[in-house]
Amino acid sequence: MFLCRVKGSVTSTIKHKSYKGLKVLVVQPIAADGKDKGDSFLACDSVQAGPGDIVLAAREGNTARQILGTEDDPLHAVIVGIVDSVTLRSE
């Protein structure tokens, strides 16, 4: 799973039917210290996350399908949780 910051959302009317009613959010992967790490990507929301939230995103279809859809929905990335805090053991 990826620790990400929600940057915004994507609206789309012409799409595959299993995306109907799903919120698509733009998420930016971040390191544990909060700095951006890598390119932003899209994920379907399942926990009512909003812009600015720190979330956990899974980029794996089986997870997305079990959470959001049925066995044969073409869903790939899903937000699975909103993070309250991240604590690191100092080395």
Added chain:
Amino acid sequence: MKLAKVIGTVVATRKDKSLLGCKILMIQPLTDEMKSSGEAIAAIDIVQAGPDDLVYWITGREAALALSDTFAPVDATIVGIVDSVDV
């Protein structure tokens, strides 16, 4: 799942029979700041996207699940045309 811009089309007459009738587009993956994010690739289009459309697409096993033949040898499929990106 990423954003991408449609930059071209691919025509292939000799191909796997399960790809018959599939529209193949060339897409350039993008970040939300419209910066290119990875190499341009060929993806199957199921939403009738056209040149210069901003789309979102998926990879992996799920890309084939978007097609009528769910065991087609496809690993990238365009699943939506973007109206707006609000960041």
